[in-house]
Amino acid sequence: RKEVEQDPGPFNVPEGATVAFNCTYSNSASQSFFWYRQDCRKEPKLLMSVYSSGNEDGRFTAQLNRASQYISLLIRDSKLSDSATYLCVVNRDDKIIFGKGTRLHILP
């Protein structure tokens, strides 16, 4: 089993819809969790850190469930500009593990 797994995608979603990404991790000692987005041929950009209490930034909500070992990202009222690959990142000690990413296409 891979240490970090994401929905394989791609997700093709109409503009205005709500999109949910999930990411599971296998090591319960994992310590910090992040979501990044990456546009084609660009660098990853930090979207959100993920905390046990959950956190929200505008249309984006991230949640962490330590008991079930997954993190989620919800995008509400999706925009065309949300089209990108979404990467889940899990850190444990000095190990930094990226998920394979889920490609999102927002359709007009």
Place this chain on the structure above:
Amino acid sequence: DTEVTQTPKHLVMGMTNKKSLKCEQHMGHRAMYWYKQKAKKPPELMFVYSYEKLSINESVPSRFSPECPNSSLLNLHLHALQPEDSALYLCASSQGGAGYHEQYFGPGTRLTVT
């Protein structure tokens, strides 16, 4: 200013060449990273410097040689590369100890080995 800069943006080199990639940040971050990314794959961690000391080497071949001259600069020296080393090379930095904090990525150097 959450900016990490990398030079050059593009690099084409032959298998016998020696070249260097450069990365700079002025955010006062104490951890800096090199990643390699192939098309349609996630970034793969290569090296981590934490407080200017190499803390992680993910079994990277010796033809890649990192250097951290000071807390703001990170270099990656390349020698005798193979065509399969062609990829996007990303630098990142974060506060404090490696892995615990958000990483900020530079725009990358797109490397082609001929």
